[in-house]
Amino acid sequence: MGVGSERGVSPVVGVVLMVAIVVVLAATVGAYLVVFTGEQPSQAPQTAIVADYSERTTGNGEYLNLSFESGDTLDRTKLSLAISGARDSTGTDATLTGDPLGTQAPTSITSGVEISIHAGHFSEVGPGEHLDLSEATLRLVWDPKPSTESETYVVYRWPDPSRR
Structure with missing residues (x-):
């Protein structure tokens, strides 16, 4: 029984690593957009x-x-x-x-x-x-x-x- 429970850990670790990579990529892209787009464009008066x-x-x-x-x-x-x-x-x-x-x-x-x-x-x-x-x-x-x-x-x- 000890061998079967160790095998279940491997897929969980893989999923956690994938989620962490996606979060890091999303944060990087978000920071990039904020830095390079600067402030929001102002709206023209009506x-x-x-x-x-x-x-x-x-x-x-x-x-x-x-x-x-x-x-x-x-x-x-x-x-x-x-x-x-x-x-x-x-x-x-x-x-x-x-x-x-x-x-x-x-x-x-x-x-x-x-x-x-x-x-x-x-x-x-x-x-x-x-x-x-x-x-x-x-x-x-x-x-x-x-x-x-x-x-x-x-x-x-x-x-x-x-x-x-």
């Missing part, structure tokens, strides 16, 4: 913005007013505007050179804040020409950290892609 687009071709030309209607308070220092496809009245690409956010919005953007984007914010729109935004796309980009390695989020896009 906001409701209404755009008022004027297609006039007199004066300075077209303009776009953005009205912040509701949602989270936005930190202006973490926001930037990206506009592509804007042109002057001759068809030349117009580059956004002004800072509508910096000159028109408070540091904390809340409901009721309005920003106007017009010819004065673009370098290529000269005297006697007007701004053409008919093919333009605007993105309001939120960057949670001022570094090149952080993720950025588009919190607003004009026009809505489904409308083009």
Whole structure:
């Protein structure tokens, strides 16, 4: 009887060793992920913005007013505007050179804040020409950290892609 009970110990020791190896591997992988992923990514703020687009071709030309209607308070220092496809009245690409956010919005953007984007914010729109935004796309980009390695989020896009 003594010989049979010794044989039963061998499978139990094997199972215990396998469980220990799995636990050590899981702990190693978990520690690796925590160290190399760093902190959790921050979530983009949620906001409701209404755009008022004027297609006039007199004066300075077209303009776009953005009205912040509701949602989270936005930190202006973490926001930037990206506009592509804007042109002057001759068809030349117009580059956004002004800072509508910096000159028109408070540091904390809340409901009721309005920003106007017009010819004065673009370098290529000269005297006697007007701004053409008919093919333009605007993105309001939120960057949670001022570094090149952080993720950025588009919190607003004009026009809505489904409308083009």
